[in-house]
Amino acid sequence: MFVATLALSVALQNPIQIWDVPITPEVTFRMERNTAENTNSYGLLLDPKTVQLNVALAGGTVYDESPFNGRTTLSKIIEQTKASGGINADFFQWGDDPGGDPSGAMIHLGKLLSRPTKGGRADAIGWDSNSLLSLLDLDWEASATIGTQIIPIDDINARSDDSEVILHTNDAAHFYATTPQTAIYLQAPEAQLTTNREFRLTIKSIKSTQSKAQIPNGEWVLTMPTARFENLTKPQIGDLVSIKVNIAGLDPNKMTNVIGGGPDLVVNGNPQSFPTTDSFAETKHPRSAIGSTTDGKIWLVVVDGRQPQSVGIKLNDLATKLRDWGCTQAMNLDGGGSSSINFFQTVLNKPSAGSERAIANAVTFNIPANPSQSQKNLTVTSPESTISTKQTLTLSANISPIIWTAQGDAWIDQSGTLHPLKPGKATVTATTRDTSSSIEITITE
DSSP states (O other): OOOEEEEOSOTTTOOEEEEEEOOSSSEEEEEEEETTTTEEEEEEEEOTTTOEEEEEEGGGSSOOSSTTTTOBOHHHHHHHHTOSEEEEOOOBOOSSSOOOSBSSOEEETTEEEEOOOOSTTOEEEEEOTTOOEEEEOOEEEEEEEETTEEEEOOEESOOBOSSOOEEEOGGGOEEEEEEEEEEEEEEOSSOOOBSSEEEEEEEEEEEEEEEEEEOOTTEEEEEEEHHHHHTSSOOOTTOEEEEEEEEETOOTTTOOEEEEEOOEEEETTEEOOOOTTOHHHHSOBOEEEEEEETTOOEEEEEEOOSBTTBOOBOHHHHHHHHHHTTEEEEEEEOOGGGOOEEETTEEOSOOTTSSOOOBSEEEEEEOOOOGGGOOOOOOEEOSOSEEETTOOEEOEESSSSOEEEEEESEEEOTTSEEEEOSSEEEEEEEEOSSOEEEEEEEEEO
16 A cells, blocks of 8 residues: 555654555545544645635525525535535534524635634635635725715624624525514625625615515625614615725735634744633644645644544644644634545544534535546455454455545544444445445444
8 A cells, every 4th residue: 555654653652653645646645643642633735736725615605494504514515516525614603593604704716705703713714726825814894885874784694683784695595683674685786795896786675674584696685773774864776885895914816715713823834822721722622724834735634532532632732733744824623523524525534423513614625637546446345344342453445545434433544453432333434536435344342
């Protein structure tokens, strides 16, 4: 197998083992097992010279009528966008509220889908058409002008509450409000909100006491509490409305894709330090991160947590890990049950809940088509179909290089050795460029 295995030290001194798998010319998969910290880390190293990095909204819209309110799993996002792989991205609404709205900034190919925020988990990272990453410090302001009345806009494509003015574009698909709002429907033939420019639209209709509605194609909706609407010099159908959205800290002609998250982990090659009094930083959680190296290569990284074989990682330790893996800049992404990393619809890590969580958005990537590298006859073999929790099992595949993954009641390293966790079943998968093969192993007491 073309797997580079690096034993950084003897097990008792520094029990870290790293497997680097050059799964394609453009993508290297890394697994790190740290027995001292009891963590499993997974990464995809991408070459931006040939890999195209993207952002993707779950389901293609902020909200929908599904039980997950506009969220879906990373595997489903990879399938829907026909991507080669990806990682979960920003934090999102939690609880009973519609959950498809990313917490921070999201720009896809210049189109603004979610506005920047401020705070410890409200940073952003962006990249240009060449997939070159930059950490961003963004601020924003937006307004709607009707006649001589200037109305500050509080949010974009977000759930409306009883005090805010929200602009909803076609990319939201629906709008929701905690209390009935007045909704001003605007004719928006462009139907694509971009930054640092003015949109001149006309009022198509005005509807009161709306708490939920689908946004018609070619229209945007401005919602506000009815009391605020009644304090305006009453807008009329056909009136002109000027919409302005400006984002400071961003050159929209260069930085065409932006994703929110935070905090920043590595800045100018230096791992950032987080207070020991910060429970979010100090608790060992599953974590996800994105970063780039001196030569512009991109790391997508997940550290598993909340499991017997991998307890999670503190932010300070994650920052150090990203630096040690070569990142000169890196940002934390949503973690916990959201942490997931994927290659050709194979989940490479073990999500903490035992299955993928529905998320709001993702960072995805595409590698060039190369039919000569396609492998359609991949087969996994095992000397045993049943083992006990006291045994390990080494599996093999007829093709190399491959990535080994296991879901269920065991985990697997990149030598193909399966490590049982408890009685039950484990599905072991070998994955190569665009195909995979699985086998089920039964685990007894």
